[in-house]
Amino acid sequence: MRWMIIDTDYGMFLNDLAARHPGLASMTFAEQQRIRFDSAFAQADFYDRHLRPQGHQMLYVYLNNPAMQNAWYLADEAHRFGVLRRPIWSFRYRVLDHPNPEGNDLILHQVRRFRPQVVICQTSQISGELLREISRFGVFIIGDFAVPVDPGTDLRPYDLMISAAPDLVEVFRAQGKTAEHHPLGFEHTLLQHLPPRSETYGATFVGRLTKGHQKRISWLERVTARLDVDLWGEISGVEEEPERLVQAMKPPLWGRDMLALFRAARLTLNRHVDSSATLAVNMRMFEATGCGTLLITDWAENLADYFEPEREVVTYHDPEECADKARWFLDHDEERRRIAAAGHARCLAEHTYAQRARRLEALVRSHMGERAAR
DSSP: EEEEEEEEEOOOHHHHHHHSSTTTGOOOOOHHHHHHTTOOOOTTTHHOOOOOOOTTTEEETTTHHHHHHHHHHHHHHHHHHOOOOOOOOOOOOOOOSOOOOHHHHHHHHHHHOOHHHHEEETTSSSOOOHHHHHHHHTTTEEOSSSSOEEEEOOTTEEEEEEEOOOHHHHHHTTOOOEEEEOOOOOOGGGGOOOOEEEEOOOEEEEEEGGGGGGGHHHHHHHHHTOOOOOOEEESSSSSSHHHHHHOBBOOOOTTHHHHHHHTTTTEEOOOOOGGTTOOOOHHHHHHHHHOEEEEEOOOOTTGTTTTBBBBEEEEEHHHHOOOOOOHHHHHHHHHHHHHHHHHHHHHHHHHHHHHHHHHHHHHHHHHHHHHHHH
């Protein structure tokens, strides 16, 4: 089966990637894709790692990365005609705040050339009009969203909605869409490329602080008033920047670098995005436990579906309890290591992308079969 995954990347991540790899925009598509995937940021090529050995093929398209899109076009033209034809765009490496409307023709060209049977949209920034054009090729279109989509988003072209957020699944179903719960996970093969466990850092936090994280900002301000925490992340788009956090925050860590930090941390703190309400959905739960550090996370009514609270992860109900529990576990190494080890074992046993890939394939085959039968 051929899969096309359409997504966007954080602008800060793409800028950092370009700074680390001079001349990135002039590299071939294969080189740019390798560098992007080697970063292990977000879900990278995790599905591809486990589905390709089963005979599947995947093409990853990043709407706000015209350099990689342009490189794909050049590689495809060279393959078709045996010569390097002119590029679609002439530009220096840059990151687009929004997908490039001029790139829609290229996406349709990619659909014609790659002939995917499945398209998974992991960004709502793709237009309904473009999706309807794609659907004319007989493609099974999936929307994969873990946070609420904009109210004006056209969901009609989607054949199936999947989400790591159980409450969003119910929202999609209420709107008349076929929807399934599909959790995030941890890519366990990364462990062989990460440093061994150490305890260089005490309490840590890695994450974004934006206008969609107002509750997280308030929580972190109150936690850091009671506890020394090493902070890494991005603060942007907020009306009033929290001065203490701005001064303490180190530059963001992405993918492999973040996982290496978790390997070196005694514990890490997690607070879900504001839209998650009372449900546990985010990827940090699996990244932290997968790396073997103690996860202290906000209590959620469905957390026990993934980890046993207080045995495999530690929970809190308010910032003060979070800080107090973190301090206690920093003073009690045996208990901290015991819970961290249990969470690590549970993550590797039940929450890897090898398992998620098998689940995704089964969901897609089942719903494609249902559509064909109608």
